[in-house]
Amino acid sequence: MQTLVLVLDLIGTFVFAVSGAGKGVANRLDLFGVLVLSFAAASAGSIARDVVIGAIPPAAFGDWRYLAVSALAGLITFARFRAIQRLRSAVLVFDAAGLALFAVSGAQKALAFGLTPVMAVMLGMLTGIGGGIVRDMLLAEIPIVLRSELYAVTALVGAGVVVVGHLAELPPTGVTIAGAVLCFGLRVAALRHGWRLPTAKPPPAT
Amino acid sequence: MQTLVLVLDLIGTFVFAVSGAGKGVANRLDLFGVLVLSFAAASAGSIARDVVIGAIPPAAFGDWRYLAVSALAGLITFARFRAIQRLRSAVLVFDAAGLALFAVSGAQKALAFGLTPVMAVMLGMLTGIGGGIVRDMLLAEIPIVLRSELYAVTALVGAGVVVVGHLAELPPTGVTIAGAVLCFGLRVAALRHGWRLPTAKPPPAT
């Protein structure tokens, strides 16, 4: 189980780091700023999760592979930004994969640290969306996850599958794969069909 | 004592969640974004306090009632935003109540975890104002508490009463109520009379 979580985490780290680095380049940050954005986008979610559940030091600081993977993704994006821009829709699909992987691995780790089922779902979702939130905050933007299409909800569903499977004592590997596939499929469908959550109508400005 | 802290915390959570959700709706976030804002405004202060004093997992993640209360407040605000807007001055009074409750419960918890008196006062204040700071940062705004009327100082006074009472070995329930009432009264008076802190005069831009 632990190996599975690690592998999922490292793949998710790479794709999220590419998204962070891409926004860094687009905002004309220098090389250092691009690397910070790639690390933040890739690891802020899991760092927040680990601090909250008491896994100290957080995996992103205790295991050099996370740092190496996000630095590598940042350097590639910095060097080949135009090529990656042309792959924009592929990047969105990879981002959906990263979201799915982080949501299920985050929920697994929260369960392993003894959090309650409801909170394990929340922390799975936080692991998935935390990096994107910090990435956008560092760029002084309102995080896109707070107002875009269906994104966080798909992470909630993926983490929920993992936790329900855990409660039902199903085999963890199968449950993890099912949760990740469901999250990924929902997210890709939401992208393709433009599914959105409702917004409230605020009254005219006063 | 622990029951008192819990009840104060849950009431404070509700009113702060309404303030967060209200700003979320006003900024046209979707339903998920509104719920994130209500949770952040309600719980970021206590999460920061708990991480710093070592109360892991933070109460907001270890006890489902905080999450339930802030989600409920968020949903009500989302569904009834116009009605809540008309109650704007009532919301400010409730917000003063939330500030008072968080400041005293935060100071109590910091003392219980062995922090020094000065730091217990600081952490009481942080518990009171932290949620509003994160709420505004998520919206890419300069936190209003950093430049508005008398707000944080009233939390400082409330937390200070709790800590001084603790040092004088007065009964905690009475001290807590006194601190909360004083903070609340000061804040409402500041709202009514427009009391402000001074600002320095920066030189003309160069």
Added chain:
Amino acid sequence: MQTLVLVLDLIGTFVFAVSGAGKGVANRLDLFGVLVLSFAAASAGSIARDVVIGAIPPAAFGDWRYLAVSALAGLITFARFRAIQRLRSAVLVFDAAGLALFAVSGAQKALAFGLTPVMAVMLGMLTGIGGGIVRDMLLAEIPIVLRSELYAVTALVGAGVVVVGHLAELPPTGVTIAGAVLCFGLRVAALRHGWRLPTAKPPPAT
């Protein structure tokens, strides 16, 4: 060693608090906001480091001297803003000193808490630049360290000297001084000569 780290930390705290308070005054925050900015700029880096390495409560909350020093720096800046503005280039040199002191003390503390060498270098850098990042985020600006001249890299070099010296079992005091001097010298040279990191060329906006 511990005394050396404390003294370096307090000096760094003062100069960083001046930088935070100065930006707070320039953004027309009130007195409370200026004090928050001075504390955040001075202590956010070391708080993040301490939370991540498990040094709870963080030094900035466990030792009143950090708070006292940053409040003092904030009050002086608030009262004498024009005078400090005229000293702008001196402030930049002091800021370089703060960066050097935090980078080496942060790396030392991370080593003392058993982090790996690579992560001790990262955390030294984070201690040096974290305050400036939070300061700018509180003002809803993209952190200047992510796009300005050579800044974080000099902290990386200073922290790197400390860690390499530790691995080589050289005397810690000498190594700490060497790292700080090198970081400071590089930063001042970067200021004087306008050294910058490269930025990638984003394609024309689409």
